[in-house]
Amino acid sequence: MVDPLTLAAFIPVALALNLTPGADMMFCLGQGLRSGPRAAIAASAGITLGGMVQVALAGLGLGALVAALPWAFDVIRWVGVAYLLYLAVQAWRSSRAAAREGQGMSVTRAFGTGFVVNLTNPKVILFVLAFVPQFVVPEAGSVLVQFLIFGAVLGVGGFVINGAVGVFASGIGRRMARGGRALGWITSGIFVALAARLAVLERT
Template identity: 35%
Template sequence: MPDLNSLIGFTLIAVGMAMTPGPNMVYLVSRSICQGPAAGLVSLGGVALGFVVYMLCAAFGITALVLAVPYAYDAVRFAGAVYLLWLAWQAVRPGGRSSFEVRSLPKDSPRKLFLMGLVTNLLNPKIAVMYLSLLPQFIDPANGSVLLQALVLGTIQIVFSVAINAMIALSAGSISTFLTARPGFATVQRWIMGTVLAGLAVRMATEARR
């Protein structure tokens, strides 16, 4: 089992990344606003399955392969940091858009909503960064089975991400209306998200390889 510090540290990062903008959040919010909260939750089901796929892939070999090649690990780590910095810039750049801005989308069937949620998550670089660059830093062979630690940490990420995204999907319409009426809050939201992303990028780039 991961030690307490690893559990707390990884949980905080998982929550922070779940609350920052990305393809998953944009897709879920757009679906919830255009087609209703139920559509957002169906889409979230696909996103959740994508999390499980990533977790199993990481637990059963991808993480071990990357860790076995130090230069490959560092390349992924720095690439992840650069990507997070790019996301931070996208959040705060002039003319940047909030994830809660209304986007017009056609109505889709539940099957398509689920599949699009799955595909969106599988192609989401932020989740790849989470499992390939961040998760290995919280795994210590001295604490027992590496596989078990990866599964425990991955489950924590899935539980918190699904819970946060479910609340966002259910309240997307109200949040969008609130931010539209108060553009100053939307600017503050984007700067907070950008700061969090930049902080994660710095942590990732400066973290020593375990």
């Protein structure tokens, strides 16, 4: 089990990291703008689940393999870039139809997309490997269990904060609903920016 004092030290650090704008927050913001609060919350939940999978992989040691093999990092990264660009094209193509129908991405699709977006960002697992072990004490029990506990803290904080950002953005999105085409361009631009950010990531 995790020592309570260690956990107490971890929580504020994790919260500070959750509050730092990043790809996950931008994705939820885009979902809130385009598809409303429910989709934003679903996207945040998908991102959280993807993060927990990456934490589990890191705890099992697979993250070290990704860190050691440049080609594995690049394969995952470019799959993520391609997927984000695909989403950008879809957002652009569907802008007129969404404006007519008053619909954006469904809750189910937002959840699945958030999950995939997180899994195809190899920087997450490298970050987990660099950050979480600082708080892991092997003598305290299973390293994997400790990884999962710390990962759950990061995940819950991220879910609440990213979801809140998306819900806030949905209020702006509703006021822009009449400009459906412009909203589609904004959402598409967010996806392109995320793809560009992922494309220039370096293994550090």
